[in-house]
Amino acid sequence: MLDLRFIQDHREEVIENIRNRQVDTDIDRVISLYQQRNSLIHDIEELRSRRNENARAMKGKMEPDKRNRLIEEGKQLKESIAEQESVLSSIETELNEAAYTIPNMSHPDAPVGSEEGDNRELRQWGTVPSFNFKPLDHVELGEKHDLIDFDTAARVSGAKFYYLKNEAALLEIALTRYAMDVLVSHGFTPTVTPDIAREDILVGIGFNPRGEESNIYTIEDSDNCLIGTAEITLGGYHAGTMLESGRLPIRMAGLSHCFRREAGAAGKYSRGLYRVHQFTKVEMFVYCMPEESARIHEELLSIEEEIFQGLEVPYRVVDTCTGDLGGPAYRKYDLEAWMPGRDESGNWGEITSTSNTTDYQARRLGVRYKDADGNKGYVHMLNGTAIAVSRAIIAILENFQQADGSIRIPSKLVPYTGFDVIGKSGS
RNA sequence: GGAGAGAUGACGGAGCUGGUCGAACGUGCCUGACUCGAAAUCAGGUGUACCCUCCGGGGUACCGGGGGUUCGAAUCCCCCUCUCUCCGCCA
Numbered sequence: 001m002l003d004l005r006f007i008q009d010h011r012e013e014v015i016e017n018i019r020n021r022q023v024d025t026d027i028d029r030v031i032s033l034y035q036q037r038n039s040l041i042h043d044i045e046e047l048r049s050r051r052n053e054n055a056r057a058m059k060g061k062m063e064p065d066k067r068n069r070l071i072e073e074g075k076q077l078k079e080s081i082a083e084q085e086s087v088l089s090s091i092e093t094e095l096n097e098a099a100y101t102i103p104n105m106s107h108p109d110a111p112v113g114s115e116e117g118d119n120r121e122l123r124q125w126g127t128v129p130s131f132n133f134k135p136l137d138h139v140e141l142g143e144k145h146d147l148i149d150f151d152t153a154a155r156v157s158g159a160k161f162y163y164l165k166n167e168a169a170l171l172e173i174a175l176t177r178y179a180m181d182v183l184v185s186h187g188f189t190p191t192v193t194p195d196i197a198r199e200d201i202l203v204g205i206g207f208n209p210r211g212e213e214s215n216i217y218t219i220e221d222s223d224n225c226l227i228g229t230a231e232i233t234l235g236g237y238h239a240g241t242m243l244e245s246g247r248l249p250i251r252m253a254g255l256s257h258c259f260r261r262e263a264g265a266a267g268k269y270s271r272g273l274y275r276v277h278q279f280t281k282v283e284m285f286v287y288c289m290p291e292e293s294a295r296i297h298e299e300l301l302s303i304e305e306e307i308f309q310g311l312e313v314p315y316r317v318v319d320t321c322t323g324d325l326g327g328p329a330y331r332k333y334d335l336e337a338w339m340p341g342r343d344e345s346g347n348w349g350e351i352t353s354t355s356n357t358t359d360y361q362a363r364r365l366g367v368r369y370k371d372a373d374g375n376k377g378y379v380h381m382l383n384g385t386a387i388a389v390s391r392a393i394i395a396i397l398e399n400f401q402q403a404d405g406s407i408r409i410p411s412k413l414v415p416y417t418g419f420d421v422i423g424k425s426g427s
Numbered sequence: 428g429g430a431g432a433g434a435u436g437a438c439g440g441a442g443c444u445g446g447u448c449g450a451a452c453g454u455g456c457c458u459g460a461c462u463c464g465a466a467a468u469c470a471g472g473u474g475u476a477c478c479c480u481c482c483g484g485g486g487u488a489c490c491g492g493g494g495g496u497u498c499g500a501a502u503c504c505c506c507c508u509c510u511c512u513c514c515g516c517c518a
Contacts, residue, residue, distance in 0.1 A: 042478065045487040052487090055499040059446050067498090074498030242475090376475095 001099050001364050004034045017105050020112045020322040025101040033095040040088045044081060051077045100203075104360040106322050107331035113321035119334070120321070125305065126314030128338050128346065129399055137341025138397040139272040141407065142168065145423045147397075148273065160262060160270075160277045164393075167422045171396070171409075172280055172389045174416035176255055179282040179387040182307050183253035186299075188284060193233035193254045199223045201236035204365035206328035206357070215260050230254035231383040234285035238367050243379060245371035249288035249296060253386065256281060269342070272394065274349060279390035286382045289369060290359065293380035297356040300384035301333045304352045307386055310412040313395045314338040316348060329355035335385075337395040346398075351391045354384030 007014050008031050015027055054074045058067065111120040142148030147168035153161035164172055180190050202209045202216065202225050209216045209225045217226040227233055234254045243250070258281050262270070269275065284303065288296050301317065308315050320332040332355045336348035359378035362368070369379045400408040407422040414420045 038478085041487085045478070048488085049486060051499080055446070058498060071498045076498095078498070 001360065002102055002104065003359075003363065004030070004095075004099060007031060007099070007102065008034055013105070014102065017322075018102065020106060021103050021325060022114050022323040023101070023103055026098070027102065030095065030098045030102060033091055033098060037088065037091050037095055040084060040091065044084045044088060047077060047081045047084065051081060103325070103327045104330050104358060106325065107356075109319070110325070110331050111319055111321040114323035115321075116324060118321035119324065120319040122317040122319055122333075124314070124316040125309060126312065126338070128314050129340060131340070131401075131403075133403050135340045135346075135398065135401055137272065138339075138394045139341075141397045141401060142272075144405065145407070147422070150272070158277070160275065162273065162276060162390075167417070167419060168393060170417055170419075171393060174413055174418075175387050175389050175392050176280060176282050178310070178413055178416050179307055180253055180255065182303065182310070183251075183282070183284060183386055186251070186303055188251040188253035191230075191234065191252050191254045193227075193230045193256045195227055195257045195259070196224050197227050197232045197236055199225060201239060201365070202227075202232055204239060205232050205235045205361055206326070206364075207232065212263075215262065217259050217261055226259035227256060228260050229258050229383075230256035230281060230283040231285060234283060235361055235365065235381055235383070237285075238287060239365040240367075242368045242370050242376070243287060245289055245369050248369060248379065249286050249292060252285045254283045254285060256283070258388075269349070272341075273390040274394060276390055279388060281388045282386040284354070284382075284384040284386050287362075287367065287379045288382070289371075290377065290380050293356050293358060293382060297331065297333075297354065297382055300354040300382060301335075304335050304354060304384055304386065308335060308337065308351070308395075310410070311392070311396065312410040312412075313351075313392075313399060315351065320353075326355075328357040328360045330358045330360070331356050337391070338399060339394055340398040340401075341394070349391065349394070351388060351395060352385035354382070356380065356382045 002014070007027065011027065011031065018025055018027065051074065054070060054077060058070050058074075111118055113119070136144065139148070139150070146166055147164065149163040149165060150161075153163050184190055196219070199209050199218070200223070207216055207228065208214050209218050216228055219225065233256060234252050237252065238250070257278055259278050260276075262275055262277060273279075284300055286296050286300070305315075305317070315335045315337045318334045318336055320329075320334055325332050332353060334350050334354075335352040337351040338346060339349040340346040342349055358380050361381045362378040367379050367381065368376055370376050396410070397407055400410065402408060404424075406424045409417055409420045409422070411420070
């Protein structure tokens with residue numbers, strides 16, 4: 001969430017940002033609730049001060065008359081405090097909910113726009129393959145080589161689940177280990193995170209665990225959710241703590257499963273592995289000092305590029321427009337891989353995403369820093385995808401299919417897979 | 428899953444027959460004295476957040492979290508979470 005005083009003092013800027021982000025929210029209500037809250041707190045503190053004074057006055061021995069008078073006064077104070085407190089608590093609930101709908105501010109260079117077409121392409125890498133045969137999409141390739149089984153998964157688990165089999169199963173393991181090795185070489189701490197997190201952590205990160213439009217599975221009779229990304233468990237790792245600035249930046253590489261409800265997400269781009277209920281992902285997460293976050297954001301992007309260059313997958317880099325940023329991101333870059341099976345003759349499809357959330361998540365999660373001079377503030381938090389396995393598999397299968405129907409494995413990955421081709425010699 | 432014990436400041440650890448408790452004592456840390464310097468010793472200081480301020484200071488909250496009892500709660504009651512020990516089960 002944004003700092004409430006910032007919202008109050010920078011009303012015009014926040015309003016413009018909300019407009020750029022295509023969010024429908026009432027900032028004046030937030031400001032008014034904030035001011036009501038502050039004045040109530042002031043009144044309550046004054047009443048409490050009088051209550052404490054009253055209690056102190058009653059410590060020693062005294063005549064029953066005087067004592068009874070003080071007790072009477074104390075009772076009245078207690079009553080009015082309770083009254084005011086209940087008003088305060090309902091105002092704070094409203095304020096919290098209202099403030100939550102205000103998105104982070106946006107980087108001045110982020111393209112202003114409302115839909116995917118307004119995203120700005122920064123550059124392309126690699127060569128989009130041209131085939132002298134009719135390329136198959138990953139669903140067909142998966143079936144042909146007995147790699148992916150959607151039908152059985154549908155019976156056992158439901159739609160949009162899948163079994164990875166044979167080389168595809170090994171490919172998942174190879175991809176995660178490959179990504180981990182790259183991250184370790186960049187100073188990240190390899191981490192396997194829980195796949196479940198508490199609701200308040202989800203909310204702190206900026207996810208909405210409840211409601212119709214939620215993409216999150218919640219666990220019945222608990223305040224637990226299946227995580228949609230390790231961003232949740234990595235960002236929650238230091239929730240409610242004060243980090244010495246000397247320890248920053250903290251870089252974590254988290255391996256987890258990701259679960260997404262994807263309710264109502266059917267459509268042409270939901271075929272196959274592209275949009276599924278469960279997938280495996282290696283996520284980068286960084287806690288840093290505010291002045292470092294812009295630089296580290298570029299660093300995360302370059303690591304994502306390194307990973308996909310190593311995989312020889314052609315991609316383009318996109319600077320996400322304001323309307324597509326989501327609540328917490330100040331700026332967001334996506335890598336879109338070339339997917340030959342997409343649309344009639346191939347198209348770009350998102351494979352990674354890296355966000356600088358500045359202090360937006362840190363404020364609600366209570367992650368602060370203290371520097372050598374004792375100055376304190378909220379850390380900046382960043383996240384980025386190293387490998388989302390299901391989508392990486394799409395890119396590999398579709399880009400590296402060959403005229404004989406086999407699929408080449410990029411050489412950097414071969415040490416991890418143990419094979420350099422899928423489906424050679426008519427298998 | 429069953430039985431029990433516990434959660435206090437940077438750490439250890441009192442308090443827990445309700446008021447003198449933001450909290451003893453010890454360690455650590457900071458400042459000063461002693462010293463050529465250090466160690467040891469001695470003296471003083473040392474939490475966080477928010478609010479007000481005539482900038483001297485003043486107020487409120489915080490003893491795992493939430494609720495209750497009371498004029499007054501770290502202290503009493505209830506619920507939750509977590510940790511530890513024992514038993515059961517299991518990878």
